Amino acid sequence: MSRCQIVYYSLLSTRYSLLMSDQTSRRIVVIGGGPAGVFAALEAKRTDPAAHVIILTEEGCEPYEKPPLSKAVLTGKALPEDALIAGPGGVIAHKVVLERHACCTAIDRAARQVRTASGQRYRYDALVLATGSLMRELPQFPIAMPHVHYLRTAADARALKASLQSAKHLVLIGGGLIGLEVAASARTVGVKTTVLEIAPRILARVCDENTAACIAQAHSKHGVEIHTGVTIKHVEPTAAGIDITTKDGHALSADIVGIGCGVKPNVALAAAAELAVDDGIVVDEHCSTSDPNILAAGDATRFPGPHGLLRLENWRHAQDHGVIAGRNAAGAHEAYRAVPSFWSEQYDLYIQGVGWPSPQPDTHIHRQATGGGPLIFGISKGAMICAMGINRQRDIATARRLIERQIPVDSAALADPNRPLAGMLKATA
Numbered sequence: 001m002s003r004c005q006i007v008y009y010s011l012l013s014t015r016y017s018l019l020m021s022d023q024t025s026r027r028i029v030v031i032g033g034g035p036a037g038v039f040a041a042l043e044a045k046r047t048d049p050a051a052h053v054i055i056l057t058e059e060g061c062e063p064y065e066k067p068p069l070s071k072a073v074l075t076g077k078a079l080p081e082d083a084l085i086a087g088p089g090g091v092i093a094h095k096v097v098l099e100r101h102a103c104c105t106a107i108d109r110a111a112r113q114v115r116t117a118s119g120q121r122y123r124y125d126a127l128v129l130a131t132g133s134l135m136r137e138l139p140q141f142p143i144a145m146p147h148v149h150y151l152r153t154a155a156d157a158r159a160l161k162a163s164l165q166s167a168k169h170l171v172l173i174g175g176g177l178i179g180l181e182v183a184a185s186a187r188t189v190g191v192k193t194t195v196l197e198i199a200p201r202i203l204a205r206v207c208d209e210n211t212a213a214c215i216a217q218a219h220s221k222h223g224v225e226i227h228t229g230v231t232i233k234h235v236e237p238t239a240a241g242i243d244i245t246t247k248d249g250h251a252l253s254a255d256i257v258g259i260g261c262g263v264k265p266n267v268a269l270a271a272a273a274e275l276a277v278d279d280g281i282v283v284d285e286h287c288s289t290s291d292p293n294i295l296a297a298g299d300a301t302r303f304p305g306p307h308g309l310l311r312l313e314n315w316r317h318a319q320d321h322g323v324i325a326g327r328n329a330a331g332a333h334e335a336y337r338a339v340p341s342f343w344s345e346q347y348d349l350y351i352q353g354v355g356w357p358s359p360q361p362d363t364h365i366h367r368q369a370t371g372g373g374p375l376i377f378g379i380s381k382g383a384m385i386c387a388m389g390i391n392r393q394r395d396i397a398t399a400r401r402l403i404e405r406q407i408p409v410d411s412a413a414l415a416d417p418n419r420p421l422a423g424m425l426k427a428t429a
Helices: 003-019 035-047 154-164 177-188 209-221 268-272 315-329 393-405 411-415 422-427
Strands: 027-031 052-056 097-099 104-108 113-116 121-123 126-129 133-135 148-150 169-173 192-197 225-228 232-237 242-246 251-254 256-259 263-265 294-296 301-305 308-310 341-346 349-355 363-367 375-380 383-390
Touching: 027 035, 027 121, 027 315, 035 052, 035 126, 035 315, 104 268, 126 315, 148 154, 154 177, 154 256, 169 177, 169 251, 177 192, 177 209, 177 341, 209 225, 209 341, 209 349, 209 383, 242 256, 294 315, 315 341, 349 393, 363 411, 375 393, 375 411, 383 393, 393 422
Parallel strands: 027 052, 027 126, 052 097, 126 294, 148 256, 169 192, 169 256, 192 225
Antiparallel strands: 104 113, 113 121, 133 263, 232 242, 242 251, 301 308, 341 349, 349 383, 363 375, 375 383
C-alpha cells in the first residue's frame, strides 16, 4: 500500500470515528465554511475535545481563504486551495467533520435540528450560524448576464481569471476595496481597466480623503482610469462584451464587467427560523442570538460595538468573532472584545485600518511621513480610537496596542514623526 493510500484510509478512519462518536457528547453544528465558521468549529473542539463538531458547507471543497481571490489567484500566483483556513491537513486534522454540498434549508428550533436540501437532518446541542454575506446584485448587471463577473467564491475567481486572459478592457463597477484590488490585479496582467464609482470619491466608506487620494494616485500611475460621481444610464450587451453609457454621456465598451458594490448579510435561514434579524442576525456580546441554543458570528451578524449595533465585513473580524462563538458553543461564556482591523494589498501598497471609527471623533491627526505612506489617527476623549495607514505596518501594530489598552495619547507627539509611537507604550508601562 502506498503512502498516499495509507494517509487516505487514515483520514477515512478518523472521519468514521468522529461520525460514530459517543452520542452523549455535546453536538455542535456550524453552518458556513468561511473563516467565522471554521474558526468557530476549531475553537469549539479545542474548548471541548469530547464534543462532536461538524461544519456544513455548501461548497464542494475544503474551506479556503477568500482574500487571495481578488489578488494572487487572479494574477496566477496562487490557487484557492493553496490557502486552506484550517491549514494543510484541513478541518479533519483538527477532528472536526466537514459535510460538503450541504445546503441548509431550515432550522427546527424545537427539535434542535438542521435540515438540508438533500433531506439530511443534523441534531445539535449548540448551533453556530456563520452564513456570511451575499453579493449585492445590480439590476442592470444580473449575475447570469454574459461577460459579467461577481467575485465571492473560488469558482468566481477562476472564471474571472480565465476571462482576463483574453480581455482587452475590464470595467469595474464600484470603487471599494475589492473593486480596487481586482483593478490592480487586472493591470498586473496587462488588461486595460476602468473603475466607475457612484460616490464623489473612491473608498468613501473605508478611509479618509487623503488616504483615498494616495490610493487613487497609485492606480492612475499604473494606468487605471477612475471616474467618480458616475451613474449608469444604459447597458447594452453585445456579442463581444457590454456597452455602457453613463448619465453624463460617457460611453465605454467592455469585454468584461466586474461588479464590486458590496455585500449584504445572508440572514434567510435565521429569518425563517424567526430569530431576531435587523440588517444582520442580531447577537449579544457573547455571540448569542434570540435563541439561547443558537449563536452566530461573522459577516452575517449585527453585534454590540462602542457606538451601538453594527456589522463588519472583513476577515479578521470573522476569525475573531468565530473564535468567541465556538468557545461559547462549547460551554464558555466569553465576551467579544477584539479591536477590529482590515488590510488590502494593491500593487506595492499595504493598506491597513484598525479600531472603531467614531461618527464624530474629537480630532483626526495626520502623522508626517518619514518613510512609507500616510498615517492618520482618530482621537476621542484623549485616547486613540482608530488608525489608518499605507505601508506603515509597524506603526499600525503599535496603534492597535494603544487602542486596546486605551492609553492616553498626546496629540502633538502623535503628529511628530520624530517621536516613536512605541515610546507612548513604554511611557505607561
